[in-house]
Amino acid sequence: MEYLIGIIVFLPGLVSLLLGAFWLLGIELSERMVARLTGLCYLISTGSILILLGMMLQTGQNEVRLSLGNWFEAGEYHFPLLLVIDRLSMPLVMLSTVLVGVIGAFSVRYLHRDPGYHRFFILLNIFGFGITLLFTAGSFDMIIGGWELVGLTSVLLIGFFQYRDEPVRSAIRVFLTYRVCDIGLLTGVALLHHYAGTAIFTQLFNATGGTWPQGGSTLGNGAATLVGLLLLLGAMGKAAQIPFSGWLPRAMEGPTPSSAIFYGALSVHAGAYLLLRAQPLIGSSKVVTGAVIVVGLLTAIHGTMVGRACADAKTAIGYAAMAQLGIIFVEIGFGLQWIALLHITGHAVVRTLQFLRAPSMLHDHHRIHAAAGGHLGETGNHFELIIPRRLRSWLYRLAIEQGHHDTLIERLGIGPIIRLAAFLTKVEARWTAIIIAQAPNPAAPLSSRNSLRSMKRFQIDSINRTMERADV
Amino acid sequence: MSEKMLFPWISLGITILAVTTIWTWRQSSAEKARRGATIGLLATFLTMLATGLEAFRGHGNPLAEPLPVGEGVFSADPLNGLLLPLYSGLTLGMIVLAPRRKVTPRWLSGLLILAVMTLTAYAANNLAVFALAWTATLIPFLKRHFFSQTEEHALPPASRIILTVSAILLVCGTILLIMLSAGPTLLERLSLSQPRIVQSGESLLAYAAFTTLLLAIILRKGLFPAHSWVAPSFENGPLIPLTLLFNGHLGAFALARLVLPLLPGISNTALPLVGDLGLLTAGLAAVLAISERSPRRLLALLSISQSSFIVTGLESSNQDAVAGALVHWQVVVVATSVLTAVYAGIEARLGTPLEGRSLLGLARSAPRLAVFFAIAGLALVGLPLTLGFVAEDLLLHGTLETHPQLGFILPVVTALNAFHIIRLFATIFLGRPSNSALTIPDALPRERWVLTAAIVLLILGGLFPALLVRLPVDAAEHILKTVLSSATLSH
Incomplete structure (x- = not known):
């Protein structure tokens, strides 16, 4: 029965490899063929996970493992390929196979005759592989594999409409945020190896037996705090938590089906999944649990506030998702794992539906309006009424400015790095002039200034303003 | 170094490449030179691949070439057994990929000199040979005859x-x-x-x-x-x-x-x-x-x-x-x-x-x-x-x-x-x-x-x-x- 896990995880990867190889060899598959291959893949995957669930229920097993030996080994170090389906991963894997299948079916018409049709399906299948790998990983090392693939496909789909500059800029911004936060995950996992000598879940958390959510951390308090905070940093990036939430509205540049599957359903929940998986470690440090709760609360407030002032449907849904993710973080912080898991599952389904219906929102409204005989009640004015009028308008302005989030990030985060790079470039230019044994080139500082200015056209406007300030 | 290779693959490969370099230098047609260089490099790549296979047959011990004279100049071990095929394959790939407008017989021979000397340095079992080859890799970059011919x-x-x-x-x-x-x-x-x-x-x-x-x-x-x-x-x-x-x-x-x-x-x-x-x-x-x-x-x-x-x-x-x-x-x-x-x-x-x-x-x-x-x-x-x-x-x-x-x-x-x-x-x-x-x-x-x-x-x-x-x-x-x-x- 454990081989069913292999089918669920590797089948989407195989399909994406197949589609990619056909494209590279110049063999043009019809849209129908691509759609059928993808549909069949997720039908088999969903069937497999259902069979697996049935067998687990029948035998009373809480966990099924598939060990594929060592991926590679060198000296005493080896990288075990271990896939696990347990009470945490089962609902999420089931959700993934069903939702990716649904999105695939939806996209057949949505992207009909789009020049990027094949590209979309290759990326969707890579995402399907990445997300199931992430949810079934038996170690943090394997989580990194799925994590990176999910992030990369997310970025490539945000820049899907590559002939416009804005989606490309947004994709780069999102990629930058992901990579900054991935530093937390990668460093955290490296430290896990350093402190515990392993990154396998069972060896880390279930040394005394039992499966998720039972178990405890084998690390000391200091190590658990450090590793927990780093993992939290990684989770914050994927889950668009404050202060790394600025990428989520920009991610809406991608096609609607990808927005649904990434920012409504699965990708944004990967961060919460990471925290749930590392719950024994996080729960053993009060600092980390406190940080998780504070981050979640701030994000929930920010998401709710800004979302209510958004003018377009997809961004409003994005902010609503961000607010719910904040609440999920709070639940995890309080140790309510089952509620968090239930919340993730329900939230993913609802958001997918909302995103997929977003392009037809006006049409839906008119239909409901007509069905109600033109007597639909006004929306809004519920929670707002409890806030004093003056504060309300101030909060509205703050929400329109997205809580000055981007400005703060520019000044405190990106600005110093850009200034450091500018300074080092100037030093480098002068150093090069010295070793070339010429008089310092008067254009050298200018060229570094020009090179910084070139980023203005290329990166987001917010970065540019900071760079100009740094450049003076 | 008691064990020996089955065949002097390294000497053969480096000789082929050296001859190809001289031949390329003397050509006037860029296309002909390119074809010759590709064939020469392909042959060298195969000999280096054979060297790599032999090196790993030696279970980590260096293997000498079975030559009546010049024994000890080159040897194969797991380190160069890895690098020799990699570098010769890389040079072959780069010559195939190089935009044709850049390729002249001199440009090609410069690249081949670099390849011969790098492979020699990898395979050298002799300090003097190593130092000379290491130095000679720079010849095409220091002399103006080779790469500065193009734009x-x-x-x-x-x-x-x-x-x-x-x-x-x-x-x-x-x-x-x-x-x-x-x-x-x-x-x-x-x-x-x-x-x-x-x-x-x-x-x-x-x-x-x-x-x-x-x-x-x-x-x-x-x-x-x-x-x-x-x-x-x-x-x-x-x-x-x-x-x-x-x-x-x-x-x-x-x-x-x-x-x-x-x-x-x-x-x-x-x-x-x-x-x-x-x-x-x-x-x-x-x-x-x-x-x-x-x-x-x-x-x-x-x-x-x-x-x-x-x-x-x-x-x-x-x-x-x-x-x-x-x-x-x-x-x-x-x-x-x-x-x-x-x-x-x-x-x-x-x-x-x-x-x-x-x-x-x-x-x-x-x-x-x-x-x-x-x-x-x-x-x-x-x-x-x-x-x-x-x-x-x-x-x-x-x-x-x-x-x-x-x-x-x-x-x-x-x-x-x-x-x-x-x-x-x-x-x-x-x-x-x-x-x-x-x-x-x-x-x-x-x-x-x-x-x-x-x-x-x-x-x-x-x-x-x-x-x-x-x-x-x-x-x-x-x-x-x-x-x-x-x-x-x-x-």
């Missing part, structure tokens, strides 16, 4: 001076090593396969040899503060030959072949400094690239940054780390070569170097080149399911004990470099294409085959890394075994 400029004067100084230092270091070595005959004193070369690990002469060699390595490898020669050279110099020169990584090779095994006592105490210099260079290049827009300079900074980890891994004296460094070596060589070749192809198509001021949108007309570029770039920065991920994983785990700071620096540097790769990719391939960009051809058949082979190597190496990791693990074991026996002997 590209020659290497900047400062780069030429730095490379010349590195060669002089290496020769001086080698002479000091010969003075330090013990043995009844000169041939034995020159031998690299015997772990008996250095009499005393801690003498003043040994320190002088160590310092001289280390300076040569720092200059050649482009480690801080000598990193500054690489970017201006990439910006103004001949791109493909420079990529081959840089990807020979003869600085790192000298570290593994000379410094570690021949001066084990000093290496133990002083080499961590080199590891830290590698980390500093990696970080500095990644930060400098933030404010860089020129694609050529960006490629140079990416190459410096990623390849600096090789030195840190080699210096760690831990099997995982050394194996990781060698896998990373393969990844850097293949991935940066693909990036450079694709970029050079694009420059040739557009007829001008790119400035990186705006998005060019070339993916519309050259989607395959875009995919090759993206995969190679992401493999370079450790994308999962590519060989790059395996290399970084091994490096990280192997060096955590000796360089715990790498656990932080490696993720930060690769994160920054991944951002630069995506930025460069977006500049070249994404955005609204101009009219001139719409007419450029996608990957030509010759380009497609070579680039596909490279990408398949990176992806299959990531999916099924066991074989590609086994060879570096054997090589790492060989390096550490040599270091250990030398250390024991010097005590």
Whole structure:
């Protein structure tokens, strides 16, 4: 029965490899063929996970493992390929196979005759592989594999409409945020190896037996705090938590089906999944649990506030998702794992539906309006009424400015790095002039200034303003 | 060295390549020269592949060539068994990929001289041969007959001076090593396969040899503060030959072949400094690239940054780390070569170097080149399911004990470099294409085959890394075994 896990995880990867190889060899598959291959893949995957669930229920097993030996080994170090389906991963894997299948079916018409049709399906299948790998990983090392693939496909789909500059800029911004936060995950996992000598879940958390959510951390308090905070940093990036939430509205540049599957359903929940998986470690440090709760609360407030002032449907849904993710973080912080898991599952389904219906929102409204005989009640004015009028308008302005989030990030985060790079470039230019044994080139500082200015056209406007300030 | 190879593959391969070089030099037709060079390199690649297979048959022991005369000049061991096929295959691929308008018989012969000398340095079992070959790799860059014939400029004067100084230092270091070595005959004193070369690990002469060699390595490898020669050279110099020169990584090779095994006592105490210099260079290049827009300079900074980890891994004296460094070596060589070749192809198509001021949108007309570029770039920065991920994983785990700071620096540097790769990719391939960009051809058949082979190597190496990791693990074991026996002997 454990081989069913292999089918669920590797089948989407195989399909994406197949589609990619056909494209590279110049063999043009019809849209129908691509759609059928993808549909069949997720039908088999969903069937497999259902069979697996049935067998687990029948035998009373809480966990099924598939060990594929060592991926590679060198000296005493080896990288075990271990896939696990347990009470945490089962609902999420089931959700993934069903939702990716649904999105695939939806996209057949949505992207009909789009020049990027094949590209979309290759990326969707890579995402399907990445997300199931992430949810079934038996170690943090394997989580990194799925994590990176999910992030990369997310970025490539945000820049899907590559002939416009804005989606490309947004994709780069999102990629930058992901990579900054991935530093937390990668460093955290490296430290896990350093402190515990392993990154396998069972060896880390279930040394005394039992499966998720039972178990405890084998690390000391200091190590658990450090590793927990780093993992939290990684989770914050994927889950668009404050202060790394600025990428989520920009991610809406991608096609609607990808927005649904990434920012409504699965990708944004990967961060919460990471925290749930590392719950024994996080729960053993009060600092980390406190940080998780504070981050979640701030994000929930920010998401709710800004979302209510958004003018377009997809961004409003994005902010609503961000607010719910904040609440999920709070639940995890309080140790309510089952509620968090239930919340993730329900939230993913609802958001997918909302995103997929977003392009037809006006049409839906008119239909409901007509069905109600033109007597639909006004929306809004519920929670707002409890806030004093003056504060309300101030909060509205703050929400329109997205809580000055981007400005703060520019000044405190990106600005110093850009200034450091500018300074080092100037030093480098002068150093090069010295070793070339010429008089310092008067254009050298200018060229570094020009090179910084070139980023203005290329990166987001917010970065540019900071760079100009740094450049003076 | 009691065991011998079944056939003198190395001598055969190097002879074929030397003859091809002379033949190419004398040609007047570029097309004929190119065809001859390709055939010659293909034959050399096959002989080097055979050498690699023999080297791993030797279970880590060096194998001498079965020759009546000249025995001991070349030998095969797991380290060069890995590098000889890799470098000859790389040169072959680059010659096939080189834009035709750049290729002249002299340009080709310059590239072939570089290949012959790099392969000779890899295979050398003799200090004098090694030093001469190491120095001779620079001939095509120092003489104006070779690469400055085309529209590209020659290497900047400062780069030429730095490379010349590195060669002089290496020769001086080698002479000091010969003075330090013990043995009844000169041939034995020159031998690299015997772990008996250095009499005393801690003498003043040994320190002088160590310092001289280390300076040569720092200059050649482009480690801080000598990193500054690489970017201006990439910006103004001949791109493909420079990529081959840089990807020979003869600085790192000298570290593994000379410094570690021949001066084990000093290496133990002083080499961590080199590891830290590698980390500093990696970080500095990644930060400098933030404010860089020129694609050529960006490629140079990416190459410096990623390849600096090789030195840190080699210096760690831990099997995982050394194996990781060698896998990373393969990844850097293949991935940066693909990036450079694709970029050079694009420059040739557009007829001008790119400035990186705006998005060019070339993916519309050259989607395959875009995919090759993206995969190679992401493999370079450790994308999962590519060989790059395996290399970084091994490096990280192997060096955590000796360089715990790498656990932080490696993720930060690769994160920054991944951002630069995506930025460069977006500049070249994404955005609204101009009219001139719409007419450029996608990957030509010759380009497609070579680039596909490279990408398949990176992806299959990531999916099924066991074989590609086994060879570096054997090589790492060989390096550490040599270091250990030398250390024991010097005590």
